[in-house]
Amino acid sequence: xxxxxxxxxxxxxxxxADFVIRALRGNYPNCxxxxxxxxxxxxxxxxxxxxxFYQVTNVSEQEYIPYLLELCQQHEINFVLPLTDPExxxxxxxxxxxxxxxxxxxxSDVGIIxxxxxxxxxxxxxxxxxxxxxxxxxxxxEINKLNGSPIIAKPKMGRSSAGILKFKDISQIDIKNIIVDxxxxxxxxxxxVYTVDVVRDRKFNxxxxxxxxxxxxxxxxxxxxxxxxxxxxxELTKIVADTLNIEGCMNxxxxxxxxxxxxxxxxxxxxxxxxxxxxxGYDFVVNQIRVFQDIELLQLPTYNNCFASKYYKEEIFSQ
Numbered sequence: 234x235x236x237x238x239x240x241x242x243x244x245x246x247x248x249x250a251d252f253v254i255r256a257l258r259g260n261y262p263n264c265x266x267x268x269x270x271x272x273x274x275x276x277x278x279x280x281x282x283x284x285x286f287y288q289v290t291n292v293s294e295q296e297y298i299p300y301l302l303e304l305c306q307q308h309e310i311n312f313v314l315p316l317t318d319p320e321x322x323x324x325x326x327x328x329x330x331x332x333x334x335x336x337x338x339x340x341s342d343v344g345i346i347x348x349x350x351x352x353x354x355x356x357x358x359x360x361x362x363x364x365x366x367x368x369x370x371x372x373x374x375e376i377n378k379l380n381g382s383p384i385i386a387k388p389k390m391g392r393s394s395a396g397i398l399k400f401k402d403i404s405q406i407d408i409k410n411i412i413v414d415x416x417x418x419x420x421x422x423x424x425x426v427y428t429v430d431v432v433r434d435r436k437f438n439x440x441x442x443x444x445x446x447x448x449x450x451x452x453x454x455x456x457x458x459x460x461x462x463x464x465x466x467x468e469l470t471k472i473v474a475d476t477l478n479i480e481g482c483m484n485x486x487x488x489x490x491x492x493x494x495x496x497x498x499x500x501x502x503x504x505x506x507x508x509x510x511x512x513x514g515y516d517f518v519v520n521q522i523r524v525f526q527d528i529e530l531l532q533l534p535t536y537n538n539c540f541a542s543k544y545y546k547e548e549i550f551s552q
Contacts, residue, residue: 238264238522239309241301244316245279245286246270248454248505253314254282256511256518267308269301278550292323305336312522313338318392321346321501337525341480341501348477349499352389352417359496364472368488368495369420373413376403383421386411392500394453424490426497427466428455430510430517432482433474434524440533441470442510447540453486454505457542460513466494473499482521509541 238261242253245268257264268283271291280286287304290297301324305313313336315321324331325343332338340346348354356370371378384406386398399421400406426449431441443466448457470485473496484504486497507517513536520530 237261239267239311240264241267241269241305241308241310241313242283242316243269243292243314243320244271245283246272246277247316249316249503249507250279251282252508252511253316253503253518254279256516258282260516260519260522265308267304267310269304275551278548281550292317292320297323298327302331302334302336305331306334310336312336312525314518314521315340316502318350318500318502322350322390325501339481339521339525341477341483345477345479346501349483349501350390352387352391352498355496355499356417359473359476362476365469365476366493366495368422368497370417371419373406373416373418376406376418379403379418379420384418385421386416386418388415389417390415394451422488422490422495424488424495427463427487427489427494428458428504428506429466429470429485429487430482430504430507430515431470431474431479431485432517432520432524432530433479434520434530435480435527436529437475438530439471439474440515440520440530441467441474442513442515442533443467443470444506444509444541448542455509455543457540458506458509459538459540460509460536461538462536469494469496481524482517506543508543512541513537513539 240257257266266283267285269287269289270277273288274280274286315324321340324338325340325346328338353370356367359365359367384400388396426446427443429441429443433439443463444458444460446455446458449455482503484500487494488497510517514534
């Protein structure tokens with residue numbers, strides 16, 4: 234009897250969800266997909282693209298993990314694909330617990346996730362690296378090290394550019410209005426943002442596709458991009474992936490300022506623009522599954538530099 238793959242995808246209202254679901258359908262015929270989101274079905278168009286949809290509580294709620302495990306067991310799920318940072322934060326620590334029940338959560342190990350998600354920890358980890366440059370990052374108590382330059386303050390566990398504050402100089406920072414211990418302060422460098430989709434398998438093979446973000450939303454999602462094969466950037470990406478010993482897919486963000494690529498953020502999940510990489514011939518979703526099946530990555534085909542954009546249309550999906 235043929236056994237069909239069974240997937241559970243979280244946050245199917247998020248920006249990567251449409252492509253993730255399409256990629257699963259295209260690569261695993263007759264697969265079963267269970268979709269979750271915190272919003273009601275009538276607000277989520279992707280709910281029509283999955284076999285079963287469930288509205289769930291916020292991932293921070295105590296009942297989330299037991300309910301998720303119950304759904305996985307009920308639907309005999311093989312692989313769980315979390316699509317947002319808060320879900321990765323919560324699911325990484327229970328990865329081995331789910332694995333003991335035969336359910337694979339497709340994320341790197343918890344220690345790697347915690348390092349990637351904390352901007353100051355990430356900065357300190359690479360601060361003495363010979364090849365990787367990071368943007369200088371300090372807590373408020375050390376802010377004088379930034380020499381009074383224009384400053385950007387980021388939540389140390391932030392996501393999607395939420396909560397970012399900008400100041401012309403140190404004197405403008407009003408510590409009465411922010412919880413300074415939850416922020417990392419950096420000089421406000423000017424340059425181009427590059428997002429790199431990257432996947433690494435258990436045999437230490439790495440594949441990555443980079444794009445320069447030309448137009449971004451306020452929460453950091455690229456709308457118009459230039460996909461380019463930049464060998465120096467892709468080599469930096471491999472060094473970061475190998476140094477961290479990541480497993481599966483992540484996306485790295487670099488800022489190119491005055492000719493230098495600075496590692497800016499590491500997001501331990503699919504990027505919002507994961508479909509851009511598919512346009513030049515590489516499916517990171519199927520390769521994510523291959524990693525957690527312990528199957529070697531597919532090779533990256535040759536591609537040409539190109540420009541690409543997202544576009545949206547309105548349609549009735551529920552009455």
